[in-house]
Amino acid sequence: MxxxxxxxxxxxxxxxxxxxxxxxxxxxxxxxxxxxxxxLWAIEAALQLKEKAGDGxxxxxxxxxxxxxxxxxxxxxxxxxxxxxxxxDARNYDGLAVARALAAELKGGAYDLVLFGRISIDSMNxxxxxxxxxxxxxxxxxxVFKLDINGATGRAERVLEGASEVVEFPLxxxxxxxxxxxxxxxxxxxxxxxxxxxPLEIKPANLDAAQVTVRSMALPAERAAxxxxxxxxxxxxxxxxxxxxxxxxx
Amino acid sequence: xxxxxxxxxxxxGELRKxxxxxxxxxxxxxxxxxxxxxxxxxxGAAGIGSKAEPLAAHGADKVLVLExxxxxxxxxxxxxxxxxxxxxxxxxxxxxxxxxxxxxxxSPRVAAKLGVGLIPDLTGFTVxxxxxxxxxxxxxxKVIATLALSGSPTLLSVRxxxxxxxxxxxxxVAESITSAADPAASRVKVIELKQGNTDKIDLNxxxxxxxxxxxxxxxxxxxxxxxxxxxxxxxxxxxTRAVTDEGWRPHSDQIGQTGRNVSPDLYIAxxxxxxxxxxxxxxxxxxxxxxxxxxxxxxxxIADYGIVGDALEVLPVLTExxxxxxxx
Ligand SMILES: Cc1cc2nc3c(=O)[nH]c(=O)nc-3n(C[C@H](O)[C@H](O)[C@H](O)COP(=O)(O)OP(=O)(O)OC[C@H]3O[C@@H](n4cnc5c(N)ncnc54)[C@H](O)[C@@H]3O)c2cc1C
Ligand SMILES: Nc1ncnc2c1ncn2[C@@H]1O[C@H](COP(=O)(O)O)[C@@H](O)[C@H]1O
Numbered sequence: 001m002x003x004x005x006x007x008x009x010x011x012x013x014x015x016x017x018x019x020x021x022x023x024x025x026x027x028x029x030x031x032x033x034x035x036x037x038x039x040l041w042a043i044e045a046a047l048q049l050k051e052k053a054g055d056g057x058x059x060x061x062x063x064x065x066x067x068x069x070x071x072x073x074x075x076x077x078x079x080x081x082x083x084x085x086x087x088x089d090a091r092n093y094d095g096l097a098v099a100r101a102l103a104a105e106l107k108g109g110a111y112d113l114v115l116f117g118r119i120s121i122d123s124m125n126x127x128x129x130x131x132x133x134x135x136x137x138x139x140x141x142x143x144v145f146k147l148d149i150n151g152a153t154g155r156a157e158r159v160l161e162g163a164s165e166v167v168e169f170p171l172x173x174x175x176x177x178x179x180x181x182x183x184x185x186x187x188x189x190x191x192x193x194x195x196x197x198x199p200l201e202i203k204p205a206n207l208d209a210a211q212v213t214v215r216s217m218a219l220p221a222e223r224a225a226x227x228x229x230x231x232x233x234x235x236x237x238x239x240x241x242x243x244x245x246x247x248x249x250x
Numbered sequence: 251x252x253x254x255x256x257x258x259x260x261x262x263g264e265l266r267k268x269x270x271x272x273x274x275x276x277x278x279x280x281x282x283x284x285x286x287x288x289x290x291x292x293x294g295a296a297g298i299g300s301k302a303e304p305l306a307a308h309g310a311d312k313v314l315v316l317e318x319x320x321x322x323x324x325x326x327x328x329x330x331x332x333x334x335x336x337x338x339x340x341x342x343x344x345x346x347x348x349x350x351x352x353x354x355x356x357s358p359r360v361a362a363k364l365g366v367g368l369i370p371d372l373t374g375f376t377v378x379x380x381x382x383x384x385x386x387x388x389x390x391x392k393v394i395a396t397l398a399l400s401g402s403p404t405l406l407s408v409r410x411x412x413x414x415x416x417x418x419x420x421x422x423v424a425e426s427i428t429s430a431a432d433p434a435a436s437r438v439k440v441i442e443l444k445q446g447n448t449d450k451i452d453l454n455x456x457x458x459x460x461x462x463x464x465x466x467x468x469x470x471x472x473x474x475x476x477x478x479x480x481x482x483x484x485x486x487x488x489x490t491r492a493v494t495d496e497g498w499r500p501h502s503d504q505i506g507q508t509g510r511n512v513s514p515d516l517y518i519a520x521x522x523x524x525x526x527x528x529x530x531x532x533x534x535x536x537x538x539x540x541x542x543x544x545x546x547x548x549x550x551x552i553a554d555y556g557i558v559g560d561a562l563e564v565l566p567v568l569t570e571x572x573x574x575x576x577x578x
Contacts, residue, residue: 013390013507014526026393037508093397095358096367121507124388125370127358134362139327139437142355145501157444159502160351161410161510162452162486163261165324166442173438179508180494180501211367215383215396223533223552228545232559233567239539240571242555247537249458249516250482250575 001056001149003046004111006102006132007039007075009068010122023216025091035071038117040078040184042177046115047079047185049149057081059109063101063205065089076195077187083198088205093123094212099131101205107136116176118143133174141167145180252283252343252380255336255403256290257329257356258305258313259348262443263294263322265301267455268348270308270415275375275408276346277309277418282377283343287311291336291427293329295322302424309418315426320433323440324352330359331431338364342403343380349407357407366401373412382406390507390530410454411513446500453503456486459514461505461532463490465521465542465561469498474565475520481572488512490528506531520561524549541565 011031018027035043043060050056060075060083062068072083086105092098106114114136116129133140145164146157152171157164159178187195229235229242243250254276258269273290280286290305292298293316302313314336320328337345337360345360347353349371361368373394375384381400387409388395399406453459460475460482472487479485489499491506505512507530517535522528524540524547532538533552540553541561550556557564 011389013392013530017389017393019393026389093395094367095370096361096365099358099362121390122388124386124390126354127361127368127370130355130358131362134330134359140359141438143351158351160261161454162450162502163443163445164500164502165440165444167438167440169438179491179504211401212369212397212399215398217388217396218394220387220391220394220534223538223554226538226550226552226554226556228550228556228558230557232557233563235557235559236564236567236571239555239557239568240575243516243537243539244575247516247554249537250572 001050001053002111003049003056003113003115004059004061004106004109005039005042005046005075005080005115006061006128007043007071008036008120009033009062009064009071010036010120013121017219019217019219023218025214025217033067033071035074036117036120038119038177038179041179041181042115042117043075043078043080044182044184045147045177046113048182049113059083061102061105062086063088063098069200069202072200073195074187076198077191078185079191081198082200084201084203086205087202088207090207092207092210093125093214094210095125095127096131097208097210099128099135101207102128103132103135104206106132112171114138114174116174118176118178129174129176138172138174139169140174141169142176143178144175145178147175147181252280252286253341254279254286254288254344254346255342256288256310256346257333257353258290258292259350259352260292260294260298260301262445263298263301265304267415268350268410270304271410271413272346272348272408273305273308273310274416275413279344279346279377283380286343289314291316291333293321295319299424299426303422306420306422307417308415309420311420312423312425315424316429317426318429318433320429323443325433325436325440326355326359327436327438328429328431328433330356330363332429333360334363335430337403344382345403345405347407349409353407357405361405366403366405367399368405369397369399370407371409372406373409375406391533409511451484451486453486453488453505453510453512456484456514458482458485458516458518459488459512459535460485460518460520461488461490461522462493462520463522464492467562471562472498474562478518478565478569478572481569481576490522519549519553520565522549523547524552
């Protein structure tokens, strides 16, 4: 089983973002970075499939700045075998440009599966996986939260709003992984040591001119601090009064 | 003249509310770009055409009806092929999708086929010289980016519930079309649709969302949330990831960073700590109420109204009070 996983370096979101004075982007000083959450689950899925198959390789592909080597090494410490960094310093919001660069790298790789996260938590594009699939003319199943691979066919369940659908697909295929499929493993000390020696290739990303451009960025309106209405069931009448007269939602 | 093609989402032979939201957003798009027609693709098994009326009532100038047994369940490959064919005909300046699971699966496929960009999940937009300039939440909703795209055609998706369906009466004009690809030949086959209780209102359509967390202790206690939702009417029940991980509620009910985004008029969080990943999916709700027995729970920091107490005691009393308020 030969699997590729596309991973993205994203800011850790447990911070208060600030917007630069010119309103063009968010301030990056002081931000920490990690692998996109969904991509961790994609890596975990790949490792489990490899383990179940008894042999195979897991290759990670990342388009990002030089510092994204850190995220590739983390994926290797979890168990990925090799990686490539398509180096680019641009913060890219154009999904198609990224997808084209990734597709060009993946083309001819003869992967049985190419895994993506459902969405990247920074740009929130939720489009790269299906775009790459289309560019490579591979079948794609998005939002996968249950997965079963059996030889050359797979069966997955994908999330809809308030429902789900069961999908069958032939391999090779592209999947985008959703929350709920698994919990990612932590890199072991042994894994971290081994990762240092695994092959990591670095080459410049070949990005088309962006069609989608950022005009400006802003912070959403802050919520005004609320108040405690009271304690226990005794507070219910006052809450209901406020919902009727003040919030006017009842 | 800038015509718009809308993909109207249906499920199990019924039009979804997001389809009407999309038509309303498309009407706005034509107004902002100096007029044009709104055409809607409605696909399904035989008989789906009979569901087209509400689309016309919300401003669809023409409904392209694609009836085939192969569309009884979602058929993304054949739909993407058909949408790409329609959108490359030169008739349309814009292709508009709902920012739903299906919409965000189809739109990137079509964008890649046509080689055009896509701006996703817009909460609002304007048009400047034909280019769509719209707001898209990024960084888990903590930053709002204004993105611009001029493509030919320009593809976009709109966030569920961001546009309220507005009546714009038209006489129904329906035109039957055929699929650009054999629906039976799709490599990816949806073999089953698992719907929960179909009488339930979808989380994105509900004016009131009652969300339960681990503080509800056991699956059975979600009955208290269901009761409160019923007392409100037009309400749906959601959950935290702790709850969906336990299997107390289905995965599709999860609200938050990695689950659904909701912004109802009223959000009631019961037994929910208010982890940042949960807040990411509900912080834009108009009014937030929190019930938590820990007065220091982070959820109180963003709640408009808080009750410190045992949710298992507060919820039934609240349900009775809401029933009484509705009855009077
Ligand atoms: C990558 C990642 C993604 C995630 N995505 C999501 C997501 O999309 N959605 C999400 O919800 N979470 C998500 N999480 C998990 C999130 O961090 C929290 O763990 C989760 O939201 C906690 O759920 P909870 O509030 O139900 O449980 P807890 O944090 O355990 O809180 C339970 C609360 O109930 C209160 N309580 C206990 N008993 C009672 C009682 N009888 N009456 C009233 N109150 C009571 C407690 O005081 C406590 O505040 C994610 C985490 C990670 C790492
Ligand atoms: N720069 C990137 N490098 C590698 N993979 C990426 C990159 N951007 C997006 N992806 C992949 O595409 C998925 C969806 O991202 P997005 O379409 O940006 O929401 C992510 O979860 C990754 O798997």
